Amino acid sequence: MAELDEIIHQPLRLRIMAALNALPVSIGLEFARLKKLTGATDGNLGAHIETLARAGYVSVDKAFVGKKPQTTVTATAAGRGAFARHVATLQEIIAGKQP
Amino acid sequence: MIDSQQASAALDDINDVVQRVRQSQIYQIASLIIIMWGVLVFVGYIANYTWSPQGYAIWLVIDLVGIAGSIGIAAFSGVGRGTGAFAIRLLMAFLLFIAFGIFCSAVLGHFGPRQMLVFWPVFTMLFYALAGLWFGYAFIVIALGSSALIVIGYFYAGPALLLWMAVVHGGALVLGGLWMRRI
Numbered sequence: 001m002a003e004l005d006e007i008i009h010q011p012l013r014l015r016i017m018a019a020l021n022a023l024p025v026s027i028g029l030e031f032a033r034l035k036k037l038t039g040a041t042d043g044n045l046g047a048h049i050e051t052l053a054r055a056g057y058v059s060v061d062k063a064f065v066g067k068k069p070q071t072t073v074t075a076t077a078a079g080r081g082a083f084a085r086h087v088a089t090l091q092e093i094i095a096g097k098q099p
Numbered sequence: 100m101i102d103s104q105q106a107s108a109a110l111d112d113i114n115d116v117v118q119r120v121r122q123s124q125i126y127q128i129a130s131l132i133i134i135m136w137g138v139l140v141f142v143g144y145i146a147n148y149t150w151s152p153q154g155y156a157i158w159l160v161i162d163l164v165g166i167a168g169s170i171g172i173a174a175f176s177g178v179g180r181g182t183g184a185f186a187i188r189l190l191m192a193f194l195l196f197i198a199f200g201i202f203c204s205a206v207l208g209h210f211g212p213r214q215m216l217v218f219w220p221v222f223t224m225l226f227y228a229l230a231g232l233w234f235g236y237a238f239i240v241i242a243l244g245s246s247a248l249i250v251i252g253y254f255y256a257g258p259a260l261l262l263w264m265a266v267v268h269g270g271a272l273v274l275g276g277l278w279m280r281r282i
Contacts, residue, residue, distance in 0.1 A: 015112060018113040022116070037120055087110070
């Protein structure tokens, strides 16, 4: 029986992974856009990205564009796999294959 | 463990975010194309005003550069990957739309220069508005805003119509594109 991924299951982290997973492989989202797409606040988003990064589900790249710092978050292969399994488990629950 | 209602709510949440990301991707590409067209038509109107007898040649060059630029932006933009077949269908729809416009304006209508000047921008804005029904309200706002300003110019700008079009049509596209990037 498949288990829900406790790291991804948290609502904001689920939205972050859904957003990153919707992009082609190796394409990431800039922090400000990710914030807008997920409806998160600065501090909230930063903390949850850190949790996902510690789990190896996302990679975080920091660079300077001109004088402005820019943070880009990208789903890793492990993150995409975990997200796909999590979605499959949700679908199994809806289909009644899981208690 | 969660129940099926909570699982369903989580999937709805995922679908909502995926939808937002897709719309955002479309806006990112489309805004670049719209800004480019804004700059091109601004240059076109000014050139047409300055060298009136070369009007058709000027617009032929502007249109070819614009179409090539649009295809280039869509093809080379990283966020557009995986939408190849869709992009080709969209391009085909646009070309059919243009062919119909040529048929109306040159075969059926026999429009004069002033009518031609207004017909094409309003006609292409109709395509934007139709696209907006699928891709998001920003397209509709840009199309309706630009069209209204163009029609006002047609009736009230008199001999300054080309300059009016440069400012309101070119300007509306550039501002609309910049606004679209902020949504």
